[in-house]
Amino acid sequence: MSDAITDPKSEGVTEVQKPNSTASGTSGAADQPVRGRSFAGALKDLLATEGVASLFAIAVVAVVFQLQTSLFLSSENISNLLVQCAPLAMVALAQCAVILMKEIDLSLGSMVGVTAAIGATLITNNGETWWVAVILMLAVGAAFGALQGGIIVVGKVPAFVVTLGGYLAFLGIQLNTLGTAGGINVSSDPIQKLTTDKLSHGLGLLIAVLVLVAWVSNRAMRMRSAHRTGAAQARPLGLEVMIAAILGIVLVGGTLILNRSGGIPLVFVLVVAVVGLVAAFLHLTAAGRHVYAVGGNPEAARRAGVRVRTLRWAGFITAGVLAACGGLIYLSYDQGASTTTGGGTLLLQAIGAAVIGGVSLFGGRGSVWGAVTGAIVLGGIENGLNLTNQAAPTKYIIEGVVVVLAVLLDSLLRQGFEVRLGSLRRRLSGNRKRRRAAVPRAAELDAR
Amino acid sequence: MENQASREVTLDGVRKHFGSVTALNGASLTIPYGKVTALVGDNGAGKSTLVKVLSGVMLADDGEVRVCGEPAIFDSPNVARSYGVHTLFQDLALSDNLDVVENLFMGEEVKRRLLGVNLPILNRGAMERSAAKLLHDIGITTIGSLSQNMETLSGGQRQTVAIARAVRDQADLVILDEPTAALGVRQSAEVERTINVLREAGTGVLLVSHNLREIFNVADRIAVMRLGQVVSIFDADQVDEETVVGAIVGARPATGVPS
Numbered sequence: 001m002s003d004a005i006t007d008p009k010s011e012g013v014t015e016v017q018k019p020n021s022t023a024s025g026t027s028g029a030a031d032q033p034v035r036g037r038s039f040a041g042a043l044k045d046l047l048a049t050e051g052v053a054s055l056f057a058i059a060v061v062a063v064v065f066q067l068q069t070s071l072f073l074s075s076e077n078i079s080n081l082l083v084q085c086a087p088l089a090m091v092a093l094a095q096c097a098v099i100l101m102k103e104i105d106l107s108l109g110s111m112v113g114v115t116a117a118i119g120a121t122l123i124t125n126n127g128e129t130w131w132v133a134v135i136l137m138l139a140v141g142a143a144f145g146a147l148q149g150g151i152i153v154v155g156k157v158p159a160f161v162v163t164l165g166g167y168l169a170f171l172g173i174q175l176n177t178l179g180t181a182g183g184i185n186v187s188s189d190p191i192q193k194l195t196t197d198k199l200s201h202g203l204g205l206l207i208a209v210l211v212l213v214a215w216v217s218n219r220a221m222r223m224r225s226a227h228r229t230g231a232a233q234a235r236p237l238g239l240e241v242m243i244a245a246i247l248g249i250v251l252v253g254g255t256l257i258l259n260r261s262g263g264i265p266l267v268f269v270l271v272v273a274v275v276g277l278v279a280a281f282l283h284l285t286a287a288g289r290h291v292y293a294v295g296g297n298p299e300a301a302r303r304a305g306v307r308v309r310t311l312r313w314a315g316f317i318t319a320g321v322l323a324a325c326g327g328l329i330y331l332s333y334d335q336g337a338s339t340t341t342g343g344g345t346l347l348l349q350a351i352g353a354a355v356i357g358g359v360s361l362f363g364g365r366g367s368v369w370g371a372v373t374g375a376i377v378l379g380g381i382e383n384g385l386n387l388t389n390q391a392a393p394t395k396y397i398i399e400g401v402v403v404v405l406a407v408l409l410d411s412l413l414r415q416g417f418e419v420r421l422g423s424l425r426r427r428l429s430g431n432r433k434r435r436r437a438a439v440p441r442a443a444e445l446d447a448r
Numbered sequence: 449m450e451n452q453a454s455r456e457v458t459l460d461g462v463r464k465h466f467g468s469v470t471a472l473n474g475a476s477l478t479i480p481y482g483k484v485t486a487l488v489g490d491n492g493a494g495k496s497t498l499v500k501v502l503s504g505v506m507l508a509d510d511g512e513v514r515v516c517g518e519p520a521i522f523d524s525p526n527v528a529r530s531y532g533v534h535t536l537f538q539d540l541a542l543s544d545n546l547d548v549v550e551n552l553f554m555g556e557e558v559k560r561r562l563l564g565v566n567l568p569i570l571n572r573g574a575m576e577r578s579a580a581k582l583l584h585d586i587g588i589t590t591i592g593s594l595s596q597n598m599e600t601l602s603g604g605q606r607q608t609v610a611i612a613r614a615v616r617d618q619a620d621l622v623i624l625d626e627p628t629a630a631l632g633v634r635q636s637a638e639v640e641r642t643i644n645v646l647r648e649a650g651t652g653v654l655l656v657s658h659n660l661r662e663i664f665n666v667a668d669r670i671a672v673m674r675l676g677q678v679v680s681i682f683d684a685d686q687v688d689e690e691t692v693v694g695a696i697v698g699a700r701p702a703t704g705v706p707s
Binding site: 304364 | 525526539540541542543544545546550554555556557559568569570573576
């Protein structure tokens, strides 16, 4: 076999010398006229981004409940709300790890319950040190995730079925672990501090400012590189300033408000940090982009050499570990584990939170930040309804409606804009008649 | 590459049966690099099966595939690709939810380096520059932004991105299966232009098409399949449409060079 055949791929991937380049080294994009984006156009695109709708939902929830009770936006209540949202955000993040790859994990609620129960047993009954218990909890989450993922990936059984079985089996293990008492209290100080500790005022402000600086410098770098390559998708400076200003007000203002009741809750900062880590992995690494590729078109990913099955398996393991983190937060918040830990509507709320946050159930679309914003929407509604003394049935009805509404709004923002602006443009350019003529489809397709 | 004469992929007496149906009945075809070979034939003539054998989707029951004279066994698309044979199927294998750069570099991402060690962090800037140069080199000018998702591109643009991907992977032979079947006139012209660029760069192209106008526009050679065999190979300059159609339907005796 000749060298030319066996070894053509060892060249660096960046070197594309195949076609004889006539214009040496000129960037293709440089030939393109740089299309300046209008403020309105860029704003429209921003609003149509997955998950942005959930930010508006948070604002609506805040206004609606603040009008009913002035307690809602009080420092103490916001602090409570962020702590209450933390486990839901964690489980929603766990769900994202598999949803992004077109899978689903119905066992995550039970996974939360079983890991909390095991943690409680280890600490209270066996007298283990808290960190040993935490490590074992995470290991159990990973092991259960690996077991389910293995059956799904190697045995080619649908995730729906496997994790439905897991949901029951883990619930059984949870009940068995807790025994006849139905609950184990945990009085370990470090564990409790997870949900009671708050950042010192100075540290909170420092983090808020650092996040803001990181955001601004990141956007500035992107604008510079977009300018250099002539990319047309850069946002106008005015919009960037507006976004940065809003972010700054929320970060610094929010910290100042929270500082009045002791500071930013530690657990919320930790959850946001974990979400940030996962988001960075998804956006900055090849494996992270492959997660989106698997969610978008698994066959294309496979043909491109992406290890689809390994990635899916890893997704289920990650989901298990993150669910165990959720179990840990409940263990701290409830000061123990009970038969109802991780039960009830937690699983469905987590899926709802992810979807409200703009993560598509069909895979490949959305950002894991949606897990946090979606959890704040649902947590905010629950918190507000509790404050205004509304009964549980009302809560369920409203939450159900909100999940559907959020997705509807998201879908309208994404497609409705196109449809409506498209027809408006045609009307303005006087093509309305032609649109009604016999061949509208072909004309539309060509115009795209 | 060593010897100019051997820069080609050869199929020799390839047979493929599906139960009692014979899809390929000893098909032989030589596809030289640096030329555009069109593959035509009626439905059921065996074109698709031939492409599947060449792309590694199917293994032939009998016969031989040779790359530059060396026998090769294409038992998976990855093996075929490692021999430089890339097939662009009609679904194009692109991810709609990812952008142009990500699709071009899928599975071969450029990483950041620190002190000579590859970090697990993507080097987006390098990939964007490389992608822009690649698209420029193969004459693709209609894609506005490399950061736009595939779903926002037209059919012709998607086709050219898929071709660019094959070029990036340093393909020696690109197989296009009905690349313009679903495209409008303008978009087809764009694809035809890209095919010409590939030929000039010394890449072989096997173009499966029903569109004789397109074939006469871009092809150097026209191979006609009938009943599972390559019955004639014409020089595109020295043949008219009527003769090719005659060979396709079998109305006239094959006049081309039997391979």
